[in-house]
Amino acid sequence: MTESLKEKILELKNKKNAIILAHYYQTPEVQEIADFIGDSYQLSKIAKENSADIIVFCGVKFMAESAKVLSPNKTVLLPAEKAGCPMADMATADALADLKNKHKDAKVVCYINSSVEVKALSDVCCTSSNAVKIVKNIASDNIIFLPDKNLGSYVQEQVPEKNIILWNGFCKVHNMIVREDIIEAKKKSENLKVLVHPECWKPVRDMADFIGSTGAMINYVTEDKDNAEYLIVTETGIMHKMKEKNPNKKFHTLDNMVCVNMKMTKLEDVYKSLLEMKNEIIIEESLRKKALASLENMLILGR
Incomplete structure (x- = not known):
């Protein structure tokens, strides 16, 4: 049954000129049908540079949002509609706006594991691989870093000359x-x-x-x-x-390091999403453009 479903997915993918992207944390059977496997930003960049019309993002919501921000003219599908990120949900746009008002001279660096609304209020986005470089390069000594306090504290260790204001967020899997x-x-x-x-x-x-x-x-x-x-x-x-x-x-x-949200995507979800064009990511254009600026600044400051 699994092999038959994989064949149907690949046939449908080719017919619709789609590309399947899977994060490293997805189940083996989902990774096996993917055209590319990687981390969240790497996959969004691949989606932008690829000629496919449809992006099937096997991951969680913020990843599919990032792909849509970078590829507005492509259809982006998130097969597991309820696959969210608890850490990303710990940072809201309203709470960030309040913190920015308290620290008007601070620049905002948001981890890519953030909602599109938070990205839109941030000066620059970062990944776990380029966060240190971006904080070093940003033109401010005061940084609001969100949502992950652990990644932020690691960056602070590497860049002690800067003052990093940490958000009280974390990945439930890594933090335990x-x-x-x-x-x-x-x-x-x-x-x-x-x-x-x-x-x-x-x-x-x-x-x-x-x-x-x-x-x-x-x-x-x-x-x-x-x-x-x-x-x-x-x-x-x-x-x-x-x-x-x-x-x-x-x-x-460590056997307990399993992200329930990352494991939500099943082969059946991928097939149904692509067949019925279900769970498309839609982002209002003015919001998308604001979020895009933080991602583009990441490319500049992360060099």
């Missing part, structure tokens, strides 16, 4: 990991390298051999020549691509 989880994992292997996503809080980051985004983690393991085992401290969906690129290496994960 504690130092003891790493200690227990290390007891199982003497030759264990710990790779941690910067969305984890400081006591966990302090135990890392490497801190980086999903893509950076995959690259690190692929290029590492040590005879090591790896503890991958991020959402477990990354293991599909990690193992595919490194079949002879041994990995450990």
